[in-house]
Amino acid sequence: MQIEALRGQKPVQALTFWGVRGSLPTPKRDNLGYGGNTSCLEIRSADNEIAIFDAGTGIRNLGEALMRQSQGKGLKLHIFLTHYHWDHIQGLPLFAPLFQAGNEIIFYASERLGSIQQHLGGQMNAPYFPVKFDEVAARTRFVEMDAQSVAVGDLRVRSFPMYHPQGAGGFRIESPSGAIVYASDLEPGQGELDRVVREVADGADTLIYDAQYTPEEYRTHRGWGHSHWREAAAVANDARVKELILFHHDPSHNDDLLTELQNQTRALFERTTSAREGMVIEYP
Numbered sequence: 461m462q463i464e465a466l467r468g469q470k471p472v473q474a475l476t477f478w479g480v481r482g483s484l485p486t487p488k489r490d491n492l493g494y495g496g497n498t499s500c501l502e503i504r505s506a507d508n509e510i511a512i513f514d515a516g517t518g519i520r521n522l523g524e525a526l527m528r529q530s531q532g533k534g535l536k537l538h539i540f541l542t543h544y545h546w547d548h549i550q551g552l553p554l555f556a557p558l559f560q561a562g563n564e565i566i567f568y569a570s571e572r573l574g575s576i577q578q579h580l581g582g583q584m585n586a587p588y589f590p591v592k593f594d595e596v597a598a599r600t601r602f603v604e605m606d607a608q609s610v611a612v613g614d615l616r617v618r619s620f621p622m623y624h625p626q627g628a629g630g631f632r633i634e635s636p637s638g639a640i641v642y643a644s645d646l647e648p649g650q651g652e653l654d655r656v657v658r659e660v661a662d663g664a665d666t667l668i669y670d671a672q673y674t675p676e677e678y679r680t681h682r683g684w685g686h687s688h689w690r691e692a693a694a695v696a697n698d699a700r701v702k703e704l705i706l707f708h709h710d711p712s713h714n715d716d717l718l719t720e721l722q723n724q725t726r727a728l729f730e731r732t733t734s735a736r737e738g739m740v741i742e743y744p
């Protein structure tokens with residue numbers, strides 16, 4: 461019901477990019493083609509559930525859209541977090557549905573990363589924010605995920621470990637319409653976890669992969685927890701995915717460079733796109 465009411469059209473599974481930048485928002489003129497907001501994706505299932513992946517600053521615009529579309533009716537939202545670095549949670553204190561009574565928001569993250577409630581609450585404690593996380597109007601619940609998948613309508617979501625400072629967990633999202641793998645933030649070069657991401661991504665329709673650096677920049681940023689387009693293309697080829705999305709763009713990469721990196725990647729994996737804020741992929 462929800463998706464028909466919201467879109468006025470036949471339901472399909474759709475993936476929308478609300479924030480594609482890594483590290484820090486970059487609202488400057490030569491970045492606006494791809495967008496300046498940090499990580500946030502929305503997946504609407506064919507049976508009308510709304511799953512959100514990461515709560516970077518992109519989630520603020522998503523929140524406004526959801527509030528407009530819901531017209532005062534209660535929303536049930538599922539928010540999956542890869543980890544708790546600022547660029548993945550910073551939009552949450554300004555996410556309008558959190559402050560609307562009658563809404564229910566369920567948060568999910570890998571159990572390996574500790575207490576979701578405690579970590580999200582930390583960024584809203586005094587003196588960082590005027591409203592405490594446990595005082596918001598929406599009903600909240602927390603699900604620390606183990607190796608089992610969780611169901612959100614006809615979506616099945618499972619977490620997998622990624623190599624990143626302080627840990628992170630990516631997600632594979634499957635439904636009868638297709639499979640999406642969200643693999644940001646991660647660094648290559650760890651034999652076991654390099655194997656895990658290839659196994660998890662195997663045959664996916666869409667692989668969203670960390671391409672923060674150029675391969676040249678990566679040489680001086682080893683240990684920072686991010687990857688580059690050459691590795692993204694290697695994973696896409698090894699896992700035989702249908703489509704690769706370069707994601708978590710570096711704040712210093714402007715529109716011209718992101719288009720150039722996309723084109724360089726296409727020489728190795730043809731169906732590559734640099735993630736762009738507002739981009740929608742549909743899975744009929």
Ligand SMILES: [Zn+2]
Nearest residue numbers: 482483547645
């Ligand atoms: Zn990040």
Ligand SMILES: [Zn+2]
Nearest residue numbers: 543545624645
């Ligand atoms: Zn991170």
